[in-house]
Each structure stands twice: as structure tokens, then as C-alpha cells.
Amino acid sequence: MSRSRSRSADRRERRDERGDDRSRERERERERDRDRHDDRDEPRDERHGRRRGRYDDDNGEKPDIMEVSESDAAFLLGRKGATKEKIARVAEAVLDLDEKDLILEVRGRPEAREKAKLYAKVVMAQRVGPVSIDFDEKDRDDLSLVPVPADCVGYVTGKKGTVLRSIEEEWTTIMFFVENAKGRKLKSEIQEHLAIFGAERNRRGAELKIMSAVEGKSKGFYTKAVTDYFDPRDMFSTDYYRIPEEDFSYALGSQGTTRRKLAIASGAVMEYVGRIAFMSGTLAQRKRVYEYLRWLCDQRVKSVTVDTDGRDDVTVLHIPYEYVGLVTGSKGRTLRQVEEDTRTFCFVEGLNRESRGEGTGERLLIFAENPRSRERAKEIILRRIDDHKSGRLYRGGGHDSRDYGDESYRYRWWDYDSRNSRGYYDRDRPERYDDYDRGRDDRYRDRYYDDRRDRYDDRHDDRRDRHYRDDDHYGSDARNGRR
Numbered sequence: 001m002s003r004s005r006s007r008s009a010d011r012r013e014r015r016d017e018r019g020d021d022r023s024r025e026r027e028r029e030r031e032r033d034r035d036r037h038d039d040r041d042e043p044r045d046e047r048h049g050r051r052r053g054r055y056d057d058d059n060g061e062k063p064d065i066m067e068v069s070e071s072d073a074a075f076l077l078g079r080k081g082a083t084k085e086k087i088a089r090v091a092e093a094v095l096d097l098d099e100k101d102l103i104l105e106v107r108g109r110p111e112a113r114e115k116a117k118l119y120a121k122v123v124m125a126q127r128v129g130p131v132s133i134d135f136d137e138k139d140r141d142d143l144s145l146v147p148v149p150a151d152c153v154g155y156v157t158g159k160k161g162t163v164l165r166s167i168e169e170e171w172t173t174i175m176f177f178v179e180n181a182k183g184r185k186l187k188s189e190i191q192e193h194l195a196i197f198g199a200e201r202n203r204r205g206a207e208l209k210i211m212s213a214v215e216g217k218s219k220g221f222y223t224k225a226v227t228d229y230f231d232p233r234d235m236f237s238t239d240y241y242r243i244p245e246e247d248f249s250y251a252l253g254s255q256g257t258t259r260r261k262l263a264i265a266s267g268a269v270m271e272y273v274g275r276i277a278f279m280s281g282t283l284a285q286r287k288r289v290y291e292y293l294r295w296l297c298d299q300r301v302k303s304v305t306v307d308t309d310g311r312d313d314v315t316v317l318h319i320p321y322e323y324v325g326l327v328t329g330s331k332g333r334t335l336r337q338v339e340e341d342t343r344t345f346c347f348v349e350g351l352n353r354e355s356r357g358e359g360t361g362e363r364l365l366i367f368a369e370n371p372r373s374r375e376r377a378k379e380i381i382l383r384r385i386d387d388h389k390s391g392r393l394y395r396g397g398g399h400d401s402r403d404y405g406d407e408s409y410r411y412r413w414w415d416y417d418s419r420n421s422r423g424y425y426d427r428d429r430p431e432r433y434d435d436y437d438r439g440r441d442d443r444y445r446d447r448y449y450d451d452r453r454d455r456y457d458d459r460h461d462d463r464r465d466r467h468y469r470d471d472d473h474y475g476s477d478a479r480n481g482r483r
Contacts, residue, residue: 067103093112143197149214201269212273243297250296263289292367314367
């Protein structure tokens with residue numbers, strides 16, 4: 001009995017302690033509520049002066065304050081804060097939006113603050129109608145104005161602005177159509193002007209993207225008077241090169257992959273506006289991307305050799321003749337995948353054995369502005385050759401899963417027996433190991449396909465007949481009043 005009494009006493013003591021803890025917690029919560037109410041009673045400026053300490057810059061300066069309305073705050077924030085973050089990235093500033101007090105705090109360098117406040121104002125202005133600006137692009141180093149035909153505005157904007165938003169995301173810019181511009185006579189019935197805010201390189205990338213799209217809808221709008229031009233100045237500029245008609249598709253690639261590959265490897269910004277390549281960047285970048293483009297076009301009709309002496313954008317690999325096919329892959333797919341994964345431009349130099357001698361092999365040239373990208377491509381290729389020599393490349397039970405080797409295997413689906421079909425039946429696809437597919441008895445091939453289709457159609461005819469019979473039975477029952 002004494003033991004049970006002691007246990008009951010212990011439980012009562014624990015309950016009392018928990019009750020005391022809850023009482024103390026409730027008291028602390030009431031104190032915090034009183035503090036918050038006291039804060040609301042203070043003048044607005046005093047409250048902000050005390051809160052700004054959290055957002056002081058490293059140099060001790062206070063952030064700039066912008067008061068916004070409730071509607072503007074929601075528009076400025078955007079979906080999940082995307083608009084506010086976009087403004088911060090473009091202006092290279094730090095923005096903090098207090099939705100409760102409707103205050104936007106801006107931190108950063110003085111020029112970054114001014115840009116962030118301007119971008120915030122023009123973004124909020126879009127909520128109520130067309131945006132008007134009272135300055136020209138010559139007055140600012142972060143603005144480009146691009147003329148756009150009036151009938152292409154909707155095409156460039158996209159549904160609910162999705163096209164412009166995607167370009168903004170890609171190039172870290174802010175873009176919108178303006179109603180007027182200082183010193184410009186805009187004829188709205190003929191063309192509109194698209195304002196692009198951001199860094200020079202980013203603005204040029206977004207501008208060329210817009211020009212390429214518009215040129216496809218309104219041929220000659222930007223390129224009617226453009227001729228080949230190469231700027232010799234060592235500064236950020238744009239060169240123009242008209243691509244021969246027979247080389248254009250080859251230089252573009254599927255969905256523009258080849259163009260993007262050359263631009264990324266060279267470090268330049270390149271877009272095809274009509275049939276003209278617009279190449280923007282420093283002098284070295286523009287020269288580099290032009291050479292890559294010419295080499296690529298030349299490969300279509302002839303062998304290409306490159307003098308690599310003195311170049312700082314190339315890594316040379318000597319590949320034994322018996323491994324050239326392994327490195328390039330079927331139709332060059334393996335090497336193309338290495339280029340995509342490492343952001344390089346690679347090709348095997350077109351010299352034959354008699355030209356180079358029997359013992360040297362072929363030269364694989366890996367081009368890229370970034371030396372780490374070239375080193376990465378070299379590692380993947382050498383690993384592939386090493387795996388082939390050791391037998392790991394085709395050994396059962398998987399492959400080398402080390403990080404630098406995975407890319408080489410991603411596109412090996414063509415070596416297998418249609419394993420990507422997921423088991424779906426395709427009545428028109430012959431089996432891989434069928435004699436008809438190997439070329440034997442070609443005169444019976446048509447009859448073979450017809451037989452397969454007939455068997456397939458007969459099965460469906462039976463199902464259709466059963467379906468019709470069921471319908472007839474249901475109809476007769478309905479006529480006789482039965483269900």
C-alpha cells in the first residue's frame with residue numbers, strides 16, 4: 001500500500017509541475033502580445049528605425065525604404081516571391097518586402113539600390129496599364145530598346161507573358177513594352193519598343209533571342225540591310241556573318257543544339273537572326289565562335305585540320321585508330337553527348353594515316369574557353385577507352401558508376417533489342433532477329449506484312465462482331481420491354 005501511495009504522489013507532483021510550466025508559458029505569451037501591441041502604438045518611423053538594424057549593410061549604412069500599396073506588394077512579390085527575386089538578381093541588390101507594414105527595403109551598393117528601386121517602380125506600373133519612360137537608352141548603361149513590329153507583339157509576349165518571362169529567366173533581365181521613349185518618334189501602328197533592363201551581356205542575349213523570333217515571323221525586319229562585319233576593337237561588340245544556305249541546317253542542329261554548343265564552348269553570345277549569325281562578346285570570344293562555326297560548316301564537305309600551336313582554348317588527345325569509332329560512337333552520338341555534358345566542341349581532325357604516319361593515331365581536338373570543361377571531356381574519353389581495354393565497358397551486371405563515367409553510357413539504347421519499347425506491341429515493327437528483317441526472301445516481304453496485319457485485323461473483327469451482336473440483343477430486349 002505504501003508503495004502505491006508513493007507512486008500516486010509522484011504522479012500528482014508531475015501533473016502539478018506540468019501545470020506550472022503551462023501557466024508560465026501562457027504568461028510569457030501574454031507578455032509578447034503586450035509588446036507587439038506597444039510596437040503598434042509607436043509612430044511608424046520609430047518602429048522602422050528600430051527594425052532596420054537587422055538589414056544594415058556591411059558598411060553600416062541603412063537600407064533604402066519604399067512604401068507600397070497592398071495591391072502593389074502582391075504584384076511586386078509575384079508567385080512564390082519570383083518577381084521580387086528577379087528584381088534582386090537583375091539589380092544585384094537585396095530586397096526585403098514586409099507585407100504586413102507594406103514596406104520594401106533595399107540594400108546593396110548605391111548604384112544597385114537605384115536600379116532596384118527603378119525596376120520595382122516599372123514592375124508595379126505594369127499592374128495598371130502601359131509603362132511610360134522619360135529617358136532614352138543612351139542615358140542609362142542598363143537599358144536596351146528593341147523595335148518590334150506591332151503584329152508580332154503578341155507572338156513575342158506569349159500567353160499571359162510566358163514567352164517574355166522565360167527569356168527573362170534565361171538571361172536574368174527585366175523586359176516589358178513601353179508606350180513612349182524620350183527623343184523617339186514611335187509609330188504604334190507600325191512598331192512597338194521592348195525595354196530590356198540588365199547587364200550588357202544579358203541584355204544582348206535577350207535582345208538577340210527576341211530578334212530571332214521576330215525575324216521568323218517578319219522576314220527581313222532586322223536583317224534587310226545587314227552585311228558581314230567583324231569589329232576589330234577589343235571590347236564587347238557584335239559581329240555578323242551570313243551563313244551559306246546549304247550550311248544553315250547543319251550549323252543550326254536539331255532544335256538549335258549545335259548553335260548553343262558553339263556559343264557555350266566559345267563563351268560568346270550567338271543567335272541566328274534569319275540566315276545571319278549575330279556573334280556578341282569580347283574580341284577573343286567573337287573570333288573564337290566564328291572559327292568554331294566555320295570549322296563546323298567545313299566538316300560537312302571536307303576534312304578539317306587546325307593549327308593548335310599557340311591556342312589557349314584547345315586540348316589535343318591522340319586516339320589510336322582502333323578506338324576512334326569507340327570514342328565517336330554510332331553517327332557521332334557518343335562524342336555529341338560528351339560535348340553536351342562538358343560544354344565543349346569536339347571533333348576528330350581529318351588527316352588520314354598516310355598523312356600522319358602509321359603509329360600516331362588520330363588527333364581528337366577538344367575546344368572550350370573554360371579549361372575545366374576541356375579537362376572533364378578528356379577524363380570521360382580516356383575512361384571510356386580504359387574501360388574498353390579492361391572489358392568493363394561491356395561486362396554484364398552493370399557498368400562503372402563513377403561520376404565522370406556515367407555520361408558515356410546514357411545514349412547506348414541503340415545497342416539493345418528495343419528495350420525502350422516498354423513491352424508495347426507494334427504490329428508493323430519486325431522483330432530484330434527475324435529472317436525477313438535480315439534481307440532474306442525479299443520477294444515474300446510484302447506478303448509477310450500483309451499476313452501479320454490480317455491476323456491483327458481478324459482479332460479486332462471478331463471483337464467488333466461480338467460487340468454488334470450484343471447491341472442487337474440489347475435492342476431486341478428493349479423493344480420487348482425487357483431489361
